[in-house]
Amino acid sequence: MERPIYRILHVIFALGLAHALFLLGQEGVRAYQLAQERARLEEALRQAEARVARLQAEVKAARDPAHLEALVRRLGFVRQEEILKRR
Template sequence: MERPIYRFLHLIFAFGTLHLLVLAGLETQRYFQTQQAIATVQRRLEALEKRNQKLYDELQIAADARYREGLVRQMGYVLKDELLYLHPLKVPTPNSSN
């Protein structure tokens, strides 16, 4: 004959085992979520480092006076002693053969 206390202890053991399995499952899920978050952050960090390097390279190029002068000339600026010649836009002439 089994004593009533043993039935109670078996029930406690079963619930404890179930509880451990649930906790192990939750911790495993949290581990994979954390690994995924770490991978996402690492990819973002790599992208930001590439962008940072690109901006640094642009700063190095912009430090060159010849580059800045080229940009200003593209906007149409000239030096004090230079003349600016404007070329009229070429308007396409319609063909008389149509």
């Protein structure tokens, strides 16, 4: 014969099990969202590192006198001893 206390214990167990499954589901959703956020941040980091590499290349080129002279000549400047001829 089943005692009334066992019914209450079964209900409490069922509620505890439902609560544990709910929390487990919540943790699964949180883990999925964190994985997406991590992927987005890693992509942003890769883009930032690529930008840093490009800027370092520009700084290195800016320190090169030949590169600077080429930039200035594209703007139409000439040296004092040179004569500018139109095409």
